[in-house]
Amino acid sequence: xxxxxxxxxxxxxxxxxxxxxxxxxxxxxxxxxxxxxxxxxxxxxxxxxxxxxxxxxxxxxxxxxxxxxxxxxxxxxxxxxxxxxxxxxxxxxxxxxxxxxxxxxxxxxxxxxxxxxxxxxxxxxxxxxxxxxxxxxxxxxxxxxxxxxxxxxxxxxxxxxxxxxxxxxxxxxxxxxxxxxxxxxxxxxxxxxxxxxxxxxxxxxxxxxxxxxxxxxxxxxxxxxxxxxxxxxxxxxxxxxxxxxxxxxxxxxxxxxxxxxxxxxxxxxxxxxxxxxxxxxxxxxxxxx
Amino acid sequence: xxxxxxxxxxxxxxxxxxxxxxxxxxxxxxxxxxxxxxxxxxxxxxxxxxxxxxxxxxxxxxxxxxxxxxxxxxxxxxxxxxxxxxxxxxxxxxxxxxxxxxxxxxxxxxxxxxxxxxxxxxxxxxxxxxxxxxxxxxxxxxxxxxxxxxxxxxxxxxxxxxxxxxxxxxxxxxxxxxxxxxxxxxxxxxxxxxxxxxxxxxxxxxxxxxxxxxxxxxxxxxxxxxxxxxxxxxxxxxxxxxxx
Amino acid sequence: xxxxxxxxxxxxxxxxxxxxxxxxxxxxxxxxxxxxxxxxxxxxxxxxxxxxxxxxxxxxxxxxxxxxxxxxxxxxxxxxxxxxxxxxxxxxxxxxxxxxxxxxxxxxxxxxxxxxxxxxxxxxxxxxxxxxxxxxxxxxxxxxxxxxxxxxxxxxxxxxxxxxxxxxxxxxxxxxxxxxxxxxxxxxxxxxxxxxxxxxxxxxxxxxxxxxxxxxxxxxxxxxxxxxxxxxxxxxxxxxxxxxxxxxxxxxxxxxxxxxxxxxxxxxxxxxxxxxxxxxxxxxxxxxxxxxxxxxxxxxxxxxxxxxxxxxxxxxxxxxxx
Numbered sequence: 053x054x055x056x057x058x059x060x061x062x063x064x065x066x067x068x069x070x071x072x073x074x075x076x077x078x079x080x081x082x083x084x085x086x087x088x089x090x091x092x093x094x095x096x097x098x099x100x101x102x103x104x105x106x107x108x109x110x111x112x113x114x115x116x117x118x119x120x121x122x123x124x125x126x127x128x129x130x131x132x133x134x135x136x137x138x139x140x141x142x143x144x145x146x147x148x149x150x151x152x153x154x155x156x157x158x159x160x161x162x163x164x165x166x167x168x169x170x171x172x173x174x175x176x177x178x179x180x181x182x183x184x185x186x187x188x189x190x191x192x193x194x195x196x197x198x199x200x201x202x203x204x205x206x207x208x209x210x211x212x213x214x215x216x217x218x219x220x221x222x223x224x225x226x227x228x229x230x231x232x233x234x235x236x237x238x239x240x241x242x243x244x245x246x247x248x249x250x251x252x253x254x255x256x257x258x259x260x261x262x263x264x265x266x267x268x269x270x271x272x273x274x275x276x277x278x279x280x281x282x283x284x285x286x287x288x289x290x291x292x293x294x295x296x297x298x299x300x301x302x303x304x305x306x307x308x309x310x311x312x313x314x315x316x317x318x319x320x321x322x323x324x325x326x327x328x329x330x331x332x333x334x335x336x337x338x339x340x341x
Numbered sequence: 342x343x344x345x346x347x348x349x350x351x352x353x354x355x356x357x358x359x360x361x362x363x364x365x366x367x368x369x370x371x372x373x374x375x376x377x378x379x380x381x382x383x384x385x386x387x388x389x390x391x392x393x394x395x396x397x398x399x400x401x402x403x404x405x406x407x408x409x410x411x412x413x414x415x416x417x418x419x420x421x422x423x424x425x426x427x428x429x430x431x432x433x434x435x436x437x438x439x440x441x442x443x444x445x446x447x448x449x450x451x452x453x454x455x456x457x458x459x460x461x462x463x464x465x466x467x468x469x470x471x472x473x474x475x476x477x478x479x480x481x482x483x484x485x486x487x488x489x490x491x492x493x494x495x496x497x498x499x500x501x502x503x504x505x506x507x508x509x510x511x512x513x514x515x516x517x518x519x520x521x522x523x524x525x526x527x528x529x530x531x532x533x534x535x536x537x538x539x540x541x542x543x544x545x546x547x548x549x550x551x552x553x554x555x556x557x558x559x560x561x562x563x564x565x566x567x568x569x570x571x572x573x574x575x576x577x578x579x580x581x582x583x584x585x
Numbered sequence: 586x587x588x589x590x591x592x593x594x595x596x597x598x599x600x601x602x603x604x605x606x607x608x609x610x611x612x613x614x615x616x617x618x619x620x621x622x623x624x625x626x627x628x629x630x631x632x633x634x635x636x637x638x639x640x641x642x643x644x645x646x647x648x649x650x651x652x653x654x655x656x657x658x659x660x661x662x663x664x665x666x667x668x669x670x671x672x673x674x675x676x677x678x679x680x681x682x683x684x685x686x687x688x689x690x691x692x693x694x695x696x697x698x699x700x701x702x703x704x705x706x707x708x709x710x711x712x713x714x715x716x717x718x719x720x721x722x723x724x725x726x727x728x729x730x731x732x733x734x735x736x737x738x739x740x741x742x743x744x745x746x747x748x749x750x751x752x753x754x755x756x757x758x759x760x761x762x763x764x765x766x767x768x769x770x771x772x773x774x775x776x777x778x779x780x781x782x783x784x785x786x787x788x789x790x791x792x793x794x795x796x797x798x799x800x801x802x803x804x805x806x807x808x809x810x811x812x813x814x815x816x817x818x819x820x821x822x823x824x825x826x827x828x829x830x831x832x833x834x835x836x837x838x839x840x841x842x843x844x845x846x847x848x849x850x851x852x853x854x855x856x857x858x859x860x861x862x863x864x865x866x867x868x869x870x871x872x873x874x875x876x877x878x879x880x881x882x883x884x885x886x887x888x889x890x891x892x893x894x895x896x897x898x899x900x901x902x903x904x905x906x907x
Contacts, residue, residue, distance in 0.1 A: 076876030487672025
């Protein structure tokens, strides 16, 4: 993306200071977004989120694997972000690698919870199949098709929506003979599948500092001007699930607690909107089948 | 394993000479100059075109024609088993080359000297015939971008199982170990721009399978043409009359 | 068609309304001279007299003309060409464009004008500060960045087009052209900008905003000053007048509304020209739509319905020259 001229930047910053951004939004307003469910039929669950021009696909694939060595009674949630070259020539080859890694880490921080699984976005214990031996691994992959700012927040929305759409096959452990281990029988009949509870899945609100103010849901142009940003994951209970500071400039500590409470407030509104959009997407899906 | 039933039906209910259901959508991503989304059965592919634009690396600029650049990517969730694909692995590099060469055969590059055309193809779901789907999607995206071409490039794969030539193999049929022939065709000129086959096939059967693949290409070209005409019509109607 | 007072519809209903409105706009029984890439072009009566092949066509065998892009067939005397709708900007001499400096090179600036290649703005083609006509010196060459720097937005005119490779040369040899400040840029597809008599437009009150409709699809929204003819001091030279830095909130609101009107028209694929922009702004005022909601499906649907009504009122009887 080309840079903006000094005049455009000054106009942009002026608008943010006056609480009237270039597209008419206030500093705390999110762009309108849409959610589509079940877009990748081969995945266990999937969603497409369009937030302004930012366009992402989130896919959840449930596969059997081994539980973490230190916590054999848990399942696993693995998160990754990839930026498709379709988003622009700057992302071809290895162009998007650094950004993808940064975003992937930020998602992990917000969704994976502590090492022992507490505070994770999904109930990891429920993913266990045979303690110490087999568990469900949920691979959550985000593919960015078009980037116009705020990919992280859009990804969180996408993962929450995709998880709500996820169906995990039922596993039966057959009795083994004598000392032999039992075999696993998979039943992927849609009616027999387990659903994933998304009540604890947080959303992320990224506040981007431009000049002396910070804004929510920055566009690509606004993001390019950021000095620093704070990404805050907020869940239904209003708890903070992960905080990531991005950007090279420092943030005054006195500003941080203010930013956190603003993020919580915006997060609460966003959660309600996202839940509503997911329900709508679900009913649309039902009426189609 | 029976891939064609005695009644002549394949595993997914198709007849041997039937192409899977095609779905095309144009101009799906607005930042790109041209884009297209294509479904061939369960294979889903997205293609975007940036350009023609100024060459990004001056040293690579060609004084008499356009520089065509192509990158193929496969999503980690696109195959049955989720797999982290390293960038630049052999298969991606080969496919990027194959797609670029197929499109270069059609683009009138001499009309666009000192420019660069970037084609990005992203596989979202792979269920056999990804190569062909990528070429078809790239054609649509280039047409959407208004890049001048000598013809559409239509691509289709065909195989031979249970003694029957089969058109447009899906993943299961593809993995059966029989021959897999992918063809890309310039339909008006009836010129083949891509021909790849693996496994082995007696010569007369080869000709039958090749003929079938070419028929598939023509059917796909007709479908793409309809989609492009309809899309152009809508754009023109919405834009309204321009008094010259 | 107008939105009655009441609770806002859900995003889903709004999206459905938008789809319906778009379908209405897209329906038409008019027969258009459409052609797909690869189609043979019907030469009709001209086949005898011989035709000249224009853009978007190529010879395919004996006396056969084939389209190389998807678009509309145009016949002007014996010249047959196919004009693609979407696509990069194709310059014509005299076009007003808005460009962004990509590089400061020897004696010239390279400019991104959304074309197939970057355009060139020669040092010899700009007005130097002081407005005096003189030979460019080495000092001028070294001071180029003081005039225009990388990423600066500039309004200019297409001076000439190289026949061989289509390279475009721009000039800013008029007081109204120059660096753009105190506003914002909206990018739309070039085919939505019609060539008009005036591309520097001052939108009348209550909008009171100036816009530059670049033929290349770059639309600048700023204050009215940049459009006022003769309101420019000789000494200002290249600097486009307009408040840089602080912008009054009222003016900013009006500019945002106009910018979103342009975005709304572009999102629907409707032509972007002054009467349409004013119409959309008025509609948003009438429906009491906040500026930030002008890009939502609900308002876009209203814009589409309005346009469909307007076209119907104009009558299908009128011949459509595309």
